[in-house]
Structures are given as structure tokens and as C-alpha cells.
Amino acid sequence: MNHVIGVDLGTSAVKLLLVDRTGGIAAEVSKPYPLIQEKSGYSEQDPDVWVEQTLAGLEELVQQAPCPPEEIEGISFSGQMHGLVLLDDERNPLRNAILWNDTRTTKQCHDINRLVGEEQLLAITKNPALEGFTLPKILWVKENEPELYEKAATFVLPKDYLRYRLTGELAMDYSDAAGTLLLDLVSNQWSEEICETVGVDPALCPPLVGSHEQTGHLDSVSAGRTGLTMNTKVFAGGADNACGAIGSGILTDGKTLCSIGTSGVILSYESSRDKDFAGKVHYFNHGAPGAYYTMGVTLAAGDSLSWYKNVHAPEVPFEQFVQGVEEIPVGSNGLLFTPYISGERTPHADANIRGSFIGMNHSHTRNDFTHAVMEGITFSLKESLEIFRAHGKKIDTIVSTGGGTKNDYWLQMQADIFNAEVVKLSSEQGPGMGAAMLAAYGCGWFQSLESCADEFLTVDKTYVPGQERVEKYEVLFGIYQDVYEQTKDLNERLVAYR
Numbered sequence: 001m002n003h004v005i006g007v008d009l010g011t012s013a014v015k016l017l018l019v020d021r022t023g024g025i026a027a028e029v030s031k032p033y034p035l036i037q038e039k040s041g042y043s044e045q046d047p048d049v050w051v052e053q054t055l056a057g058l059e060e061l062v063q064q065a066p067c068p069p070e071e072i073e074g075i076s077f078s079g080q081m082h083g084l085v086l087l088d089d090e091r092n093p094l095r096n097a098i099l100w101n102d103t104r105t106t107k108q109c110h111d112i113n114r115l116v117g118e119e120q121l122l123a124i125t126k127n128p129a130l131e132g133f134t135l136p137k138i139l140w141v142k143e144n145e146p147e148l149y150e151k152a153a154t155f156v157l158p159k160d161y162l163r164y165r166l167t168g169e170l171a172m173d174y175s176d177a178a179g180t181l182l183l184d185l186v187s188n189q190w191s192e193e194i195c196e197t198v199g200v201d202p203a204l205c206p207p208l209v210g211s212h213e214q215t216g217h218l219d220s221v222s223a224g225r226t227g228l229t230m231n232t233k234v235f236a237g238g239a240d241n242a243c244g245a246i247g248s249g250i251l252t253d254g255k256t257l258c259s260i261g262t263s264g265v266i267l268s269y270e271s272s273r274d275k276d277f278a279g280k281v282h283y284f285n286h287g288a289p290g291a292y293y294t295m296g297v298t299l300a301a302g303d304s305l306s307w308y309k310n311v312h313a314p315e316v317p318f319e320q321f322v323q324g325v326e327e328i329p330v331g332s333n334g335l336l337f338t339p340y341i342s343g344e345r346t347p348h349a350d351a352n353i354r355g356s357f358i359g360m361n362h363s364h365t366r367n368d369f370t371h372a373v374m375e376g377i378t379f380s381l382k383e384s385l386e387i388f389r390a391h392g393k394k395i396d397t398i399v400s401t402g403g404g405t406k407n408d409y410w411l412q413m414q415a416d417i418f419n420a421e422v423v424k425l426s427s428e429q430g431p432g433m434g435a436a437m438l439a440a441y442g443c444g445w446f447q448s449l450e451s452c453a454d455e456f457l458t459v460d461k462t463y464v465p466g467q468e469r470v471e472k473y474e475v476l477f478g479i480y481q482d483v484y485e486q487t488k489d490l491n492e493r494l495v496a497y498r
């Protein structure tokens, strides 16, 4: 047995990696799917489309594999976090999944705060009530679609539904459960107190497992469809950011990750759950046993750039669209962008804020705008970084991952804006690689995830901050930070027109 598969169920696509015993990528497949956005603030996907695209992707992966299917020992998963998949008693989805970047649940967040109490919620879950998390979505369905809620027998998260469909076994791992706002981070069990206080039946919560634990084998239907064998071991996997941390070697204190996918995150390893960030950043279980991580989230990071590209040049491939941005100077010739197109999480938990371009003039070209979008996304991530620095973390090296690393110039911009060395690994697919590492560790190939990381992960390139650009960006960052307060009220007044 010499290969494992990592499946990353992202927001824009499912990405599948076939990985050998040295961490080499033997085959790679990506299958996209759309977002369903019926209203401003709504964001949904059809869970069965995830399954269909994953099965089709696995079939292609097996066809591309340099080894027979019997040599593929295990498979594991990384998944977009927080998305609510409600299942009936026959385990069929009752409605579309409500995703992490759906912000319809402001009222339910207020209700949770009122009923549980903000301090008690923080004491139990280490996190505040935010629209993106799963519990407010459960309460939204209970309140707005009671006839569906009555039929609900269980809830799961996106990759858990996918894993269930491949194996017939239902489970949720701790790293993803932490993002539901229902996990007691101290006892590592579902919080009966929160369930009772907000009126959610604890029986809806699925069994909890560790990310590296085996949760069955592929069933005959999935094996038949994909060409894999029924002996393929299936491991639980984790939240995409937990897997991204594993797949980027963020496995010891002091290590920091920047991920630019649809969302953007700045994530830092924590060996204990005892630190106090007062809920300013998320605090979740890691996919590595017994560990934790803290992170700040930009809701629309890569998504802002995709949005901008889709408005102006939907037919142009990304690589071509961003060509020429390297000729634009620091500050985009006076154009500034805030990436709040889906509202924001860190540091401004605000579902109503929206993005801005400030400083437009006649001379601005499409490249100026693209450059400003990249800068605005990176400034937003710097705001999370500064929270960590303000809490005493010394961050001088950051591993960068996600689709955003496909552009060399953007990686240099990250180094200059973050004022830190930015490291790009050989594979930009941190979450998929992390999932493959969980399968490799689960199969017993390595004693620990750290030793797996030593074997699997290699640095491709390091980007060093340039002093002159760092200083210019420091000043611009101050202007960027002023935009939120100055556009907050304007955006509240525009809500009625959305």
C-alpha cells in the first residue's frame, strides 16, 4: 500500500490529491460547483452536488493514478467549516446547506447571546456568537422553516455529509465540531447546557471522533462508482483550516498560517485552550490530537478577487487576468478597496458592512483596480495578524497557502504588508495535503503528524519583505483601517436597498 487520498471540499470546488509515501503528488483533480445566492447575505450549496462532484473527481483521480486502486490505502477529508446540513431520519438532506459565509442569522446570534449570556458562551465554547457559525443557522431553520425542522433527525457539516455518503457512517470530528458553537471546549463534548438553553435537542448532534480516527471503509456503491476498492480505509478528517494547518506544518507553538481561498484566514497554533483572546479571534480544536488554533477570518478574500474578475472578465483565466498587476505601484495609484462584499468577521463582526473602492479617478485602469483588490484583501488579513501581535505573539514567518499563492507577486505583497517572511510550500493545497496526512498518519505510516510533515512538506520559495514597501504599506494600512468606521453608517442606511 503506497498511496493515500486527501479530499478538500472547498467552497468553490472539491480538490482531490493522490499522495505517495514521500508526500509527492501523484495525481490531482478539481471539480467546481456553484454558490446559490438568492438574496444579499444568503449563501447555500446543494449537498448532493458535493457528493456527485467528489465521486466524479475520485473516478478521474483513480484513472490518472500511477498505481492500481488496491495500492490506495486510505482517504480523508478537509471541509469548508460551519455549513449546516440538516438530515431527516433517513439521512437525506432536508434543504440546501447554509454555508459559512451566509449572514442571515444576526437575530439568532442576538438570541443566543441573550439566552446563554455572552460570557458563559465564551467560557464554554471559547467563541462568540457569529452569523457564520452553525448553531445560529439551526435556530434560523427552527424559526423560519418549522415544518422542515420538525423532520430533522441530525445535523452534520459539509465534509461529514460527504463522508457519510461514501461510507454509510455518520460522525463529526472535533476540529469541525468546534465551529458549530455547540462544543464544550473544556470537556470536548456536546454542550447540553447550550442545547437546553437555546432549545436544540442534543439528539440532533452526531457522534464525535478524532480527525485521524477511522470511520469505516468505502461502501460498495462508492467503490463501484470510483474504481477504488472497498478495502480503502476512511478517516474522519477535519475543518479545512485545521487541515490547512496540518498540511502547512503548523504543528508547534509559534507557527502561523495565511490562507487565501474563498475566505482568508490568519491562523496560529496553540498548544492549550487556556489563552484568552476575549473572543476577538476564533479558538478551535486543531486536527492534531490535543492541540488548538486561533484564527481571524476575512469572509471574502479570494472571493473578492473572483467577484471582481467575474464582473469584468468572466471568460478570462485567472492567470491572464492578474497579469500586469506587478507594474502597479504600492497604493494602486491612490485607489483603496475594502473586501467586505459578504459582510465581515475579523476584526469587525458585521453582517451589514459592504465593500468600497475609495479614490477612483479617470486614470485608473483595470490593473489598478485588481491591484487595489489584492491590497485590500491583504490589509484585511493584516488586521487579524495585528490582533495576534498585540497579544504578544512574535510573528516573523508566515506559511501562505490556498489559491491566492498561485500569484508570485501577491506573495511578495503579503510579505511587504505583513512585514514578515512569507513561505510558499511545494503544494499550495494545504487543506487537501492535510487531509492526505491525516490518512497517512491514520494508516500508521508515521508515529506522529509532525514526522509526517517532516517527510511530506517542502519549501518552494521564501518572500522577504522589502523595507521601502513595508514603510509605505504601514501608512496605507492606517488609511485602510479608517474606512470601516467611516462607511459603517452609510452601509446601514443602504441595507433597505439590497
Ligand SMILES: Nc1ncnc2c1ncn2[C@@H]1O[C@H](COP(=O)(O)OP(=O)(O)O)[C@@H](O)[C@H]1O
Residues within 6 Å of the ligand: 010, 011, 012, 013, 260, 261, 262, 263, 301, 302, 303, 304, 305, 306, 318, 319, 322, 402, 403, 404, 405, 406, 407, 410
Ligand atoms: N492565478 C491566480 N492568481 C491569484 N489568485 C488566484 C489565482 N487563481 C485562483 N486564485 C484565487 O484563489 C481563490 C480560490 O482558492 P481555493 O483555495 O481554491 O478556494 P476554496 O478552497 O475556498 O474553494 C479564488 O477565489 C481566487 O481569488
Ligand SMILES: O=C(CO)[C@@H](O)[C@H](O)COP(=O)(O)O
Residues within 6 Å of the ligand: 010, 011, 012, 079, 080, 081, 082, 100, 101, 132, 179, 240, 241, 261, 262, 263, 264, 265, 282, 297
Ligand atoms: O468560515 C470559515 C472559517 O471559520 C472559512 O474559512 C470556511 O472554512 C471556508 O473556507 P474556504 O472554502 O475559503 O477554504
